[in-house]
Amino acid sequence: MYKEFNIDFKEQKGWFKFQQWLIDKLTDTEGALIPIGPEALQKWPKAEKDYQVFLENASRLMIRFKKPERLIKMIVNIIDEQLGTTHTAMLLYKEDKNSFILIDSKGESGVKIPIGFIRMTFDNPLIKIFDERKNYIISENGVLVYENIVSLMKNAETIEKHKELADLTELALRQMELLKANICIPLYYKKSLIGVLILGAKRSKQKFTRQEIGFFMTLANDAAMAISNAQLIQNLQERIDEIKDLYTKEHRVFIHTAVALATAIDARDPYTHGHTERVTQYCLSVSEELEGIPEAQAYRNFKETLHIAALLHDVGKIGIPDAILNKRGKLTKKEFEKIKEHPAIGAAILTPIKELGDVVKEIRYHQERYDGKGYPEGLKGNDIPLVARIIAVCDTFDAMTTDRPYRQRKFAETALQEIRNESGRQFDPIVVSAFLLAYEKGKILRNHRK
Known part of the structure; x- marks a missing residue:
């Protein structure tokens, strides 16, 4: 089993790597122990492998799409169908509207407002937190997890230390509730916020593990690059079409x-x-x-x-x-x-x-x-x-x-x-x-x- 994770226990760093891996597997996003049995243990390597296969397949699919909206619909669709979330949605920044627009939403408990009617400007508390990178003060990895923020807001010392941010975070929580968002992950490209991936709860009712959140972060990073590339190609194609007409x-x-x-x-x-x-x-x-x-x-x-x-x-x-x-x-x-x-x-x-x-x-x-x-x-x-x-x-x-x-x-x-x-x-x-x-x-x- 150890060989599957390339861990050399003869070296001190091998033990550290194993310990870190074990901590990630045995704790949820708040650091609490996850109860497990023999069946779950047997599934760990397979789950990790499945996520890697999913990422590789998703990356190959992403590069084929030349239109950003179609690419986003594909990403939302495969998350909804294959990863067991109650709701998946994505916001994308539209320069001509200077707003973040809801491009797609899927799932059993998703936002009921028609696609395109949700618009968030940079004054929106959720967007403001991500755009100004204040999410890295709230969360080490920059991902906003609803229950983690609720726990954080109950910490009087934290609120006292970041009063202004506490007010903004409270407003962002209300926004997440409206969106039925359990997790919000920013999509950055060249240090600019270009979108937000919104995830509901897990259908299994369990909390998202650190490994799962890490997987969604990687997926969001890949998606950000693919979307930006698609926008670049779309702009080029639109320009070529104009040239052909003129x-x-x-x-x-x-x-x-x-x-x-x-x-x-x-x-x-x-x-x-x-x-x-x-x-x-x-x-x-x-x-x-x-x-x-x-x-x-x-x-x-x-x-x-x-x-x-x-x-x-x-x-x-x-x-x-x-x-x-x-x-x-x-x-x-x-x-x-x-x-x-x-x-x-x-x-x-x-x-x-x-x-x-x-x-x-x-x-x-x-x-x-x-x-x-x-x-x-x-x-x-x-x-x-x-x-x-x-x-x-x-x-x-x-x-x-x-x-x-x-x-x-x-x-x-x-x-x-x-x-x-x-x-x-x-x-x-x-x-x-x-x-x-x-x-x-x-x-x-x-x-x-x-």
Whole structure:
């Protein structure tokens, strides 16, 4: 049984890990002991495994939805059907209304007001607590659990110490009662409150355990990122639709839209700010050295395909958690495997946009290696599209010559030598020659240390 939890009792930290795990299993959210028998003991590992499977399945489903409202309805529906709560609902911030709107509500005891008619401004006590992060004063994990707050409000010392917060918390409790909420979990994205997940009681009448609350917190974090990504894609699609209606053959506005999306992606990581713009400039410079080759001429519009693909090559990173993208240190194997998903995620996100055409495959394959050891499909040589092979060289050069959280940038000459060394292995020799030629001609911006 111990092996199932990877606990090494030969080390002191192994005993501490086991003790902490045991405390979590034997106590409810208030720290009280949970009565258990042999049957419950046998179910612990399975329940923990089931939650993990549920999270993985939910995450895979989330990325498929391009519209935030549909995504929220899916999340509410699967919680209602599979996790045994009497009521599940979600509020989402709508910028055009400057309010949090009830998007969906399911269950046997849910809110009876029609969907969309509940609107909460930032003055609402529940929203105010979450928006101003006062929930972390009330609760260590930031989750508001009704019975815990009721117990807290009976503590005279706590009320005396936080008088102003006590009044606000009392109002928030009344709001939770109106919503029939047993638990309220905030959804934050880039430090901004974008929604609230509302849960009723458990159908089993038992209290939520720490493990269950932790599970819902993880689900809320995943949902926040997925909703924000869906909003970003929806905004892009809406903008593209506008362009189609106004300019049938005009591509410049579309390029500007792609630039805006690329800028939004770069903004997630201060260390890669400007990365997309530089890679695009490098690619266009290299394209001037390759325009005459048959592969380039086979494209309907070689330069435009390269331009758009370079701008959007990292769009899949919106599906990668900030904690991994911005990590100050070496990635674990599991984290690196997550990073490797970004070309396929980017292709999946952009496939519905028919106007992109062949651009999608260039984005999917820009991390392939010339020797066939790349990802996601291990394509080799000329099986990798030319545009993708160009992006691979330019992307690598910029990555090596800019600072990252875990290392300083390399000298330009050092990076160039590494690219020469990888010619025929990681990179297409023809593209490498074109890149080096463009660099020598001064077409590659020399804004790096020499």
